[in-house]
Amino acid sequence: MPAFHFEVLQQKGRARRGRYHTPHGSFETPCFAPVGTRAAMKGITPEQLRGTGSELILANAYHLFLRPGHARIKRCGGLHRFMAWDGPILTDSGGYQIFSLSHLSRVDDQGVSFQSIIDGSEQRLTPELALEVQRDLGPDIAMVLDECPPGDADPDRVQQAHQRTLEWARQAREIHRRWGDSERGQALFGIVQGGPNPELRISAAQELRELDFDGYAIGGLSVGETKAQMEIALDAAVDELPGNKIRYLMGVGTPEDFRRAISAGVDLFDCVTATRHGRNNQAFTRAGTLKLRNQQYAEDLRPLDAGCACYTCQQFSRAYLRHLAVSGEMLAGILLSLHNLHYFQDLMREIRADIEGG
Amino acid sequence: MPAFHFEVLQQKGRARRGRYHTPHGSFETPCFAPVGTRAAMKGITPEQLRGTGSELILANAYHLFLRPGHARIKRCGGLHRFMAWDGPILTDSGGYQIFSLSHLSRVDDQGVSFQSIIDGSEQRLTPELALEVQRDLGPDIAMVLDECPPGDADPDRVQQAHQRTLEWARQAREIHRRWGDSERGQALFGIVQGGPNPELRISAAQELRELDFDGYAIGGLSVGETKAQMEIALDAAVDELPGNKIRYLMGVGTPEDFRRAISAGVDLFDCVTATRHGRNNQAFTRAGTLKLRNQQYAEDLRPLDAGCACYTCQQFSRAYLRHLAVSGEMLAGILLSLHNLHYFQDLMREIRADIEGG
Numbered sequence: 001m002p003a004f005h006f007e008v009l010q011q012k013g014r015a016r017r018g019r020y021h022t023p024h025g026s027f028e029t030p031c032f033a034p035v036g037t038r039a040a041m042k043g044i045t046p047e048q049l050r051g052t053g054s055e056l057i058l059a060n061a062y063h064l065f066l067r068p069g070h071a072r073i074k075r076c077g078g079l080h081r082f083m084a085w086d087g088p089i090l091t092d093s094g095g096y097q098i099f100s101l102s103h104l105s106r107v108d109d110q111g112v113s114f115q116s117i118i119d120g121s122e123q124r125l126t127p128e129l130a131l132e133v134q135r136d137l138g139p140d141i142a143m144v145l146d147e148c149p150p151g152d153a154d155p156d157r158v159q160q161a162h163q164r165t166l167e168w169a170r171q172a173r174e175i176h177r178r179w180g181d182s183e184r185g186q187a188l189f190g191i192v193q194g195g196p197n198p199e200l201r202i203s204a205a206q207e208l209r210e211l212d213f214d215g216y217a218i219g220g221l222s223v224g225e226t227k228a229q230m231e232i233a234l235d236a237a238v239d240e241l242p243g244n245k246i247r248y249l250m251g252v253g254t255p256e257d258f259r260r261a262i263s264a265g266v267d268l269f270d271c272v273t274a275t276r277h278g279r280n281n282q283a284f285t286r287a288g289t290l291k292l293r294n295q296q297y298a299e300d301l302r303p304l305d306a307g308c309a310c311y312t313c314q315q316f317s318r319a320y321l322r323h324l325a326v327s328g329e330m331l332a333g334i335l336l337s338l339h340n341l342h343y344f345q346d347l348m349r350e351i352r353a354d355i356e357g358g
Numbered sequence: 359m360p361a362f363h364f365e366v367l368q369q370k371g372r373a374r375r376g377r378y379h380t381p382h383g384s385f386e387t388p389c390f391a392p393v394g395t396r397a398a399m400k401g402i403t404p405e406q407l408r409g410t411g412s413e414l415i416l417a418n419a420y421h422l423f424l425r426p427g428h429a430r431i432k433r434c435g436g437l438h439r440f441m442a443w444d445g446p447i448l449t450d451s452g453g454y455q456i457f458s459l460s461h462l463s464r465v466d467d468q469g470v471s472f473q474s475i476i477d478g479s480e481q482r483l484t485p486e487l488a489l490e491v492q493r494d495l496g497p498d499i500a501m502v503l504d505e506c507p508p509g510d511a512d513p514d515r516v517q518q519a520h521q522r523t524l525e526w527a528r529q530a531r532e533i534h535r536r537w538g539d540s541e542r543g544q545a546l547f548g549i550v551q552g553g554p555n556p557e558l559r560i561s562a563a564q565e566l567r568e569l570d571f572d573g574y575a576i577g578g579l580s581v582g583e584t585k586a587q588m589e590i591a592l593d594a595a596v597d598e599l600p601g602n603k604i605r606y607l608m609g610v611g612t613p614e615d616f617r618r619a620i621s622a623g624v625d626l627f628d629c630v631t632a633t634r635h636g637r638n639n640q641a642f643t644r645a646g647t648l649k650l651r652n653q654q655y656a657e658d659l660r661p662l663d664a665g666c667a668c669y670t671c672q673q674f675s676r677a678y679l680r681h682l683a684v685s686g687e688m689l690a691g692i693l694l695s696l697h698n699l700h701y702f703q704d705l706m707r708e709i710r711a712d713i714e715g716g
Contacts, residue, residue, distance in 0.1 A: 039681065043401065043688040047669065068656065068681045075657055076677050084673040299433055311405065315442040319434050323426045330401040330688065
C-alpha cells in the first residue's frame with residue numbers, strides 16, 4: 001500500500017464519502033481544508049485548529065518560496081515541524097498567486113517570471129522549481145505549477161494557458177516520478193484548467209488522467225464566472241476524471257458551493273472564507289450570516305449559533321462578540337474564525353453523514 | 359469568614375507568601391495579574407490564559423464605562439459571564455486612565471470631568487459613580503477613584519491630589535459600606551498616592567489604614583521617577599499599611615521590578631508588559647529579552663527559553679516565531695504573549711517557592 005491513497009467508502013449519486021491516507025494520517029472526505037498561507041492560520045494556534053475538527057490544512061508555496069524560503073524551511077525540519085502541524089498538509093504550487101498577486105508576470109513556455117510582492121525582486125518559477133520548492137517544504141500533497149488566466153481572459157489566452165498547463169503537468173509528472181517523490185510519501189496532484197469552456201475542461205481532464213496523478217484538482221473556478229457556467233465546467237471535468245482518485249475544487253468557497261460541488265462529485269475544498277470572514281466580524285450560522293458589528297446584537301445573549309458546539313458558542317454571547325468587534329479587539333477575529341472553521345467542519349460532517357445515510 | 363480575605367501563609371524578611379480568597383476562587387501571592395483592559399486579553403482566549411497559570415485578571419472600569427457601558431455589562435450578566443472568566447477579577451477605577459488618556463480632564467473636589475477617548479463626548483466620574491460602575495461590572499475587587507497627577511507635577515499639585523484622593527477614599531469607603539457591597543462579595547481597595555514624596559505616602563497610608571479597606575494599592579509609581587525614588591516611596595507606604603491586608607503595586611512592571619517590590623512587602627502586581635511586549639515581537643527569557651525580528655533567529659531551532667514549559671516553547675522554534683514576526687502574522691503576537699504571560703507566572707511561582715523555602 002503506498003503511503004497515500006484514496007478510498008471511496010460510499011457513493012450516493014455522484015457524491016462520494018471517502019478517506020485519503022497520507023504519511024501524516026488520513027482525512028475524511030468530503031473535506032474542508034483551512035488555509036494557512038504563510039505556514040500559519042491567521043490568529044489561530046495548531047491546537048485551536050485541531051479543536052475545530054480540521055484534519056488537512058493548506059499552505060502556499062508561492063508565499064513560502066518568497067519568505068522565508070523553501071531551503072530555510074527545509075533546514076528547519078520541513079513544514080510540519082516548522083509550523084507544528086502533525087496532520088496532513090497540502091501546498092498550492094503558487095501558480096494562482098503569481099497570476100493574481102504579482103504585477104508584471106511574464107509567462108513563457110518554460111515558466112513564469114514575476115516580481116515578488118514582498119520586495120519587488122525579480123523571480124522565476126518553472127514546473128521543476130515548483131516541485132523543488134515543494135520537495136523542500138515537504139507537504140503530504142504537492143501541486144503542479146499551472147497557468148491561471150484571469151476570469152475575463154479572451155478565448156485565445158485561455159486556450160494557450162490550457163496547453164501550457166498540460167505541458168507543465170507532463171513535465172512535472174515526469175520529474176516527480178524520476179525523483180521518486182511518490183515513493184518518499186509526497187503525492188502529486190494535477191490541475192484541470194480551462195476557464196468556463198467545457199471542451200477545454202474535458203480535454204484537460206482526459207490528458208491529465210493519462211498522466212495518472214495521485215489526485216486531481218479543478219482550478220480556475222469561482223473567479224467571476226456565473227454559477228451556471230461553474231456547474232457546467234465542473235461537471236465536464238469531473239466526468240472525465242478517474243473514479244478512484246480524489247477530486248479537489250480549489251479555492252471554493254461558501255457552504256452553498258460545497259453542497260453543489262459535492263453533489264457533482266468533488267471530495268476536497270480549501271478556502272480562506274471561514275477565517276477572512278471571521279476577521280471581518282462575520283459569522284456563518286445555520287440561520288445565515290451575522291454581521292457582528294450591528295447594533296442589534298448589543299445585548300443579544302444568545303450564542304452565534306445555538307446548534308454549534310464550538311468554543312466560541314459554548315463560552316460567549318453575541319453581545320460580547322459585538323463588544324469585541326466594535327472595540328477592535330483581536331479576540332473578535334479569533335473567536336469568529338474559530339466558530340466559522342468549526343461551522344464549516346460541522347457542515348462537512350453533516351454532509352458525510354448524509355452520504356453514509358444513503 | 360467573609361467571601362474575600364487574605365491569608366499570610368509565610369513571611370521571609372518583608373516578603374510574604376499568601377493567598378487571597380474571593381467568591382470566584384483564590385489566588386496565590388505574590389501574584390501577577392494580566393490586564394484585559396476592555397474585558398478581553400489581547401489575542402488570548404480565557405482558556406489559553408488559564409493555561410499560562412494566571413489566576414486573577416484585571417479589567418478597566420474607565421474603558422468599560424465608555425464602551426459598552428457598565429449598565430449593559432450588568433444586563434449581560436456581569437463581567438465574569440460577559441468575558442467568560444470564572445476566576446477572580448479586579449477592576450481599576452479609571453482614575454489613572456482619565457488623567458493619562460483623556461484630554462482636558464478637569465478635576466474638582468467632587469469628581470473629574472473629561473472627554474471620552476472614543477467619541478470626544480463629555481463625561482464625568484465621581485467617587486460614587488466609580489463605585490456604581492464597578493458594582494454593575496461585578497468584579498471581585500473594586501478600586502476607589504483616585505487622582506493621579508503626572509510624574510513631573512509640582513509639589514502643590516501633588517499635595518492637592520493627595521488630599522483629594524484621601525477625601526474620595528473616605529467617601530467611597532462610606533458608600534461601599536452603606537451599600538453593603540463587602541457583604542455581597544466585592545472587596546474595595548484603597549489607593550496610596552503621594553508621588554515620590556515619602557511624607558505624603560506615609561500620611562496617605564496612615565489615613566487609608568484608618569478607613570480599614572479590604573486591601574491596599576500603591577499607585578502613581580513607575581511613572582517616570584528614579585528606581586531609588588520608587589523604592590523610598592514604596593518602603594514608606596508599605597511600612598504604614600496593616601500586615602494582615604494584601605498590598606498591590608499598580609501598573610508595575612518588569613521581572614526586576616517584581617523581585618524588588620516583593621522584597622519590600624508587595625503581594626500583587628498588574629502590568630500590560632507581558633502582552634504588549636509580545637505583540638511587539640519581544641520575548642522575556644531567563645537569558646534576557648529576545649527581539650524576534652532579528653536576523654540572528656532566522657534559523658535558530660531552539661525554543662524561546664529552554665527552561666519554559668509553555669505551549670509556545672513546547673511547539674515552536676525561534677526561527678518559526680521570527681518568520682511569523684517578519685511576515686506580520688497575528689500568530690506572532692499571540693504566541694509571544696502566551697510565552698511572556700507564562701514566563702511571568704513561572705517567575706511568580708519561583709518567587710513563591712523561594713519564600714516558602716525560607
